[in-house]
Amino acid sequence: MNMTRYCVSQHRIFTINGHSFLFLANENAIFETDPDTNDALNQLSHKGDLCKHDVMGCLRIPDDEKETFFGELLNQKLLLPSLERKEEGERYEKGPIILPLKTLVLHVTDACNLGCLYCYHSFDGANKRTIRKKGAMPVEVARQAIDFLIEHSGGLDDVCLVFFGGEPFLNFNLISQSVQYALEKSEHTGKKMSFTVTTNGTRLSEEVISFLYDHQIGITVSIDGLETIHNKNRPFADGRPSYKAILQNIKNLFKIYNGVPVPARVTVAGSSAHIPETLDHLLSLGFAEVGFAPVTTMDKASQLDSRNMNLLLTQFQHMSDKFVEFALKDQVLGFSNLIDLLAVLHEGEIKNYPCGAGLGLFSVDPDGDLYLCQRLTGEESCFMGDIFNGFSRDNVNDFRDKAVINQKEICTSCWVRNICAGGCYHEALVREDDLMKPNLHYCQWIKKWVETGIKVYGRLATDCPEYLDRISQLRAS
Numbered sequence: 001m002n003m004t005r006y007c008v009s010q011h012r013i014f015t016i017n018g019h020s021f022l023f024l025a026n027e028n029a030i031f032e033t034d035p036d037t038n039d040a041l042n043q044l045s046h047k048g049d050l051c052k053h054d055v056m057g058c059l060r061i062p063d064d065e066k067e068t069f070f071g072e073l074l075n076q077k078l079l080l081p082s083l084e085r086k087e088e089g090e091r092y093e094k095g096p097i098i099l100p101l102k103t104l105v106l107h108v109t110d111a112c113n114l115g116c117l118y119c120y121h122s123f124d125g126a127n128k129r130t131i132r133k134k135g136a137m138p139v140e141v142a143r144q145a146i147d148f149l150i151e152h153s154g155g156l157d158d159v160c161l162v163f164f165g166g167e168p169f170l171n172f173n174l175i176s177q178s179v180q181y182a183l184e185k186s187e188h189t190g191k192k193m194s195f196t197v198t199t200n201g202t203r204l205s206e207e208v209i210s211f212l213y214d215h216q217i218g219i220t221v222s223i224d225g226l227e228t229i230h231n232k233n234r235p236f237a238d239g240r241p242s243y244k245a246i247l248q249n250i251k252n253l254f255k256i257y258n259g260v261p262v263p264a265r266v267t268v269a270g271s272s273a274h275i276p277e278t279l280d281h282l283l284s285l286g287f288a289e290v291g292f293a294p295v296t297t298m299d300k301a302s303q304l305d306s307r308n309m310n311l312l313l314t315q316f317q318h319m320s321d322k323f324v325e326f327a328l329k330d331q332v333l334g335f336s337n338l339i340d341l342l343a344v345l346h347e348g349e350i351k352n353y354p355c356g357a358g359l360g361l362f363s364v365d366p367d368g369d370l371y372l373c374q375r376l377t378g379e380e381s382c383f384m385g386d387i388f389n390g391f392s393r394d395n396v397n398d399f400r401d402k403a404v405i406n407q408k409e410i411c412t413s414c415w416v417r418n419i420c421a422g423g424c425y426h427e428a429l430v431r432e433d434d435l436m437k438p439n440l441h442y443c444q445w446i447k448k449w450v451e452t453g454i455k456v457y458g459r460l461a462t463d464c465p466e467y468l469d470r471i472s473q474l475r476a477s
């Protein structure tokens with residue numbers, strides 16, 4: 001006699017344009033459902049664990065269809081043997097795992113010529129933690145870091161070097177020498193090397209732009225424009241406005257990059273009132289995409305209060321509607337946050353960790369010390385060894401054991417866990433004063449944003465399904 005008991009897998013049902021879509025939390029999967037399935041899930045959802053006989057009793061379909069229907073619920077993982085459901089949050093791999101190094105961020109300098117209001121390098125954390133500054137990275141450290149990246153990349157064919165700062169182009173000499181050296185190493189080892197840099201745009205001389213273009217270096221520009229907002233948030237260190245200087249440089253950049261996509265990254269600080277205008281403005285300048293990130297700070301003047309977080313969500317929803325209008329005309333509105341979310345939903349990736357920090361990605365500071373990621377460089381609790389003596393296995397494994405999602409109890413039962421996975425560690429450190437805490441301050445926000453993404457996904461899946469492949473490829477490239 002079959003004693004197995006069954007329960008319904010965690011899910012959400014959305015009605016989109018008259019179609020019913022189901023998001024399956026544990027699988028991070030979305031698919032269209034029919035009224036019988038929805039009815040069965042409604043019937044079973046609040047009944048707890050049931051034996052097969054009782055499950056069949058709840059199905060409101062002809063008796064001769066029940067056996068097949070029951071099998072389909074199991075196959076689609078809508079119904080789970082109760083034991084598996086209990087293990088949903090336990091299935092994440094824990095313990096020492098060695099992953100190949102895929103991306104190394106070189107913190108090429110602490111120096112910056114801007115004095116951004118919200119700079120995380122000058123003010124960080126509930127306890128006003130000060131990040132240790134170490135000046136500019138010497139060429140010899142960069143070379144050894146590149147050797148380290150290749151040496152620890154295991155069987156990977158492609159690796160990535162990221163230049164980060166301060167303002168990285170204040171140490172352009174180091175960047176150019178690093179690229180030359182990395183390409184030589186690439187030739188010897190057969191590992192394909194790609195490069196990216198995040199800049200404030202103030203030092204993009206023609207010499208720098210030509211170098212970047214010649215070496216196919218991906219570039220992201222941090223810019224908060226509209227002009228008034230940008231000048232308020234991101235003045236030069238001496239207080240002068242920086243917008244006009246950047247504008248001329250990015251015009252030169254787009255001339256040379258001529259169609260090679262360059263994204264902009266906007267930090268939303270103080271107010272989120274002008275987000276749609278900012279998107280339009282930056283796209284009209286020639287940026288291929290614009291990504292918005294609420295500022296990470298405990299400084300009340302820069303933080304988004306709950307009214308502005310709500311407004312941000314409303315603005316994102318409006319921009320998502322516009323994105324759909326573009327999609328139906330087979331065009332792409334370069335709204336990075338939505339493109340990222342749709343790609344994640346389409347790929348159905350199951351996340352044990354929120355991001356690659358401390359897994360395939362590490363940062364290295366000017367002394368050669370290794371940290372979890374670019375934003376956590378210099379943060380003592382995130383020290384992971386150094387490029388001369390190797391990873392601190394204890395620190396890396398300890399981090400991975402503690403950061404895995406099943407250690408964040410509240411997250412294991414959250415329906416967006418495979419998209420959020422607890423959120424950014426840097427944000428947690430600043431806002432919660434603990435790297436390992438889930439970012440509970442924005443749970444409601446993230447859930448509503450994911451709902452918006454699922455609704456857009458469903459809309460596109462019914463009206464132009466091939467468009468979702470295109471979005472997915474955009475992120476894969």
Ligand code: SF4
Pocket residue numbers: 408410411414415416417420421422423438439440442443444446447
């Ligand atoms: S931080 Fe909040 S939204 Fe994110 S997975 Fe955890 S509970 Fe869910």
Ligand code: SF4
Pocket residue numbers: 354355356357372373374375376423424425426427
């Ligand atoms: S911890 Fe945060 S800043 Fe660092 S890589 Fe992850 S998401 Fe990005």
